[in-house]
Amino acid sequence: MNNFTIRTMKLSEFNIVAKLVYDSVHTLCVNEYTPEQLDAWVPKNLYMPAFRRSLFRCFAIVAVHDKEIVGFMSTERDGYVNRLYTRPDWVKKGVATALLNKTEEWARAHKVKRLLLESSKSAEGFYAKNGFEKIGEIKSLKNDIEFVSAKMRKELK
Numbered sequence: 790m791n792n793f794t795i796r797t798m799k800l801s802e803f804n805i806v807a808k809l810v811y812d813s814v815h816t817l818c819v820n821e822y823t824p825e826q827l828d829a830w831v832p833k834n835l836y837m838p839a840f841r842r843s844l845f846r847c848f849a850i851v852a853v854h855d856k857e858i859v860g861f862m863s864t865e866r867d868g869y870v871n872r873l874y875t876r877p878d879w880v881k882k883g884v885a886t887a888l889l890n891k892t893e894e895w896a897r898a899h900k901v902k903r904l905l906l907e908s909s910k911s912a913e914g915f916y917a918k919n920g921f922e923k924i925g926e927i928k929s930l931k932n933d934i935e936f937v938s939a940k941m942r943k944e945l946k
């Protein structure tokens with residue numbers, strides 16, 4: 790069965806979510822990024838205080854199937870989406886779309902007018918399909934390794 794539900798993430802689920810983020814990036818983004826880039830983007834030691842703190846202030850939600858977390862999304866209170874990841878064995882089953890829909894519902898309820906994000910090359914097509922427009926390109930350095938990401942925006946009507 791491919792059914793799942795969306796709910797708020799609990800802080801006690803931090804380690805499970807950190808592993809999901811690692812597995813997602815290191816499995817689903819291998820065609821667009823080198824191993825060095827993937828390690829710089831999501832290192833093994835993601836279990837760091839900064840990630841934990843960011844979850845405190847964000848709207849953080851998970852997709853759950855049979856008590857297992859199969860997707861995760863977190864968004865700052867101003868509408869900046871900082872993470873969206875689907876567990877590799879759950880891609881293309883509507884998980885990310887459902888997380889995004891829930892986030893949009895939350896944003897509208899809190900009078901957030903637009904969602905903004907920096908998309909990986911791997912996810913740009915997904916966001917475009919879901920109504921985001923590309924408004925620029927961002928070059929950044931993570932551990933001295935260059936990354937190019939797309940700045941994208943969606944106005945919420």
Ligand SMILES: CC(C)(COP(=O)(O)OP(=O)(O)OC[C@H]1O[C@@H](n2cnc3c(N)ncnc32)[C@H](O)[C@@H]1OP(=O)(O)O)[C@@H](O)C(=O)NCCC(=O)NCCS
Binds near residue numbers: 873884887918
């Ligand atoms: C991008 C990602 C979140 C999409 O998750 P998902 O749960 O597979 O997405 P969905 O199943 O909700 O996809 C919905 C639609 O978008 C399409 N889609 C999914 N990923 C896509 C992609 N990378 N490019 C283009 N279309 C995509 C699906 O085919 C589906 O289309 P359909 O409705 O016509 O069948 C997932 O592939 C992922 O975690 N990628 C690695 C991490 C990453 O790059 N995250 C973003 C960080 S900025």
